[in-house]
Amino acid sequence: MGAGSHTPWWKNDGFKIGLALAIVAGIFAVVAAVIPVVFSGDDAEASDSKPTVTASESSKVESPSKAPDSVGEVPDSVGEEPTPEEGGSSPASSPRPQTKFLSTVEYVGGWVTEESRSLNGHDYPYSIATFIDGDCGTEQKVRYVEYQLDKQWRTFDTTAFLSRETRSGVKVRYTAYLDDSIVGKPFTIGVGVEKPLHLDVSNVGRLKLEAVYVGGADDYCQVGYAVWGDPKVSQ
Structure with a gap:
């Protein structure tokens, strides 16, 4: 090619470098814009899956009562008749003298x-x-x-x-x-x-x-x- 020939602009090295930088910058811009959207969507789904407890509802929660010592245990006094003391009398009637x-x-x-x-x-x-x-x-x-x-x-x-x-x-x-x-x-x-x-x-x-x-x-x-x-x- 002679001294008077002219190189097209798209073949210029400076143009090529600038274009590459512009593409990289664009990719970074797109990634930066997409990542917050994705994570904000996950947070929204997580928040939607958890029930919201208001202050009034939480105040209604009661502490569990004391559990019995063993399941099915019956107090000793249930079903037992009172026994009069020796020499005493039963509540119903006095015993006949011997x-x-x-x-x-x-x-x-x-x-x-x-x-x-x-x-x-x-x-x-x-x-x-x-x-x-x-x-x-x-x-x-x-x-x-x-x-x-x-x-x-x-x-x-x-x-x-x-x-x-x-x-x-x-x-x-x-x-x-x-x-x-x-x-x-x-x-x-x-x-x-x-x-x-x-x-x-x-x-x-x-x-x-x-x-x-x-x-x-x-x-x-x-x-x-x-x-x-x-x-x-x-x-």
Whole structure:
């Protein structure tokens, strides 16, 4: 090519360098513009996926109550009936006494006196007694006392004897009845004698104790007292 020839402008080295720089600058500009858009979109999606909790709603959140020590555990007191203390009484009713003196049981017939008696140095503070008629007439005098047991007791115990003021030589026959039927064997005692008596009174409604003068003080009317010392019924 001659000295007068002219190189086209697009083949000029300066143009080429400038064009390259312009392209690179444009690429950087595009990248710089795209990156914020991409990241801002991800943030928006993340924020959309999380629920928004307002101040009023957060104030309604309650702390969990205390959990039981073990699942399904029942308190020891559930379903258990209260047990009365020994010697005490249950809330529903008071227990029946295990032993009662006959003087505190319902009296239903006969003639009786209730007072403390003693014989041969033995004291019987809860005794019952009935007076004895002597042989002052032709008719034999039968004396008795009767009590309502209501089938609530198992045993009856007493000590039979004649009072200290009974006339010397008097003999008295003792007989016991359970619901009008004689029980055991009647016995006869005199002054100064103590005779224990034990009866099974299970399922018995009434107890009748009878005393009859059989001799020793003829021509006297009232000769003394037949005594049942501390008679008692027990469970």
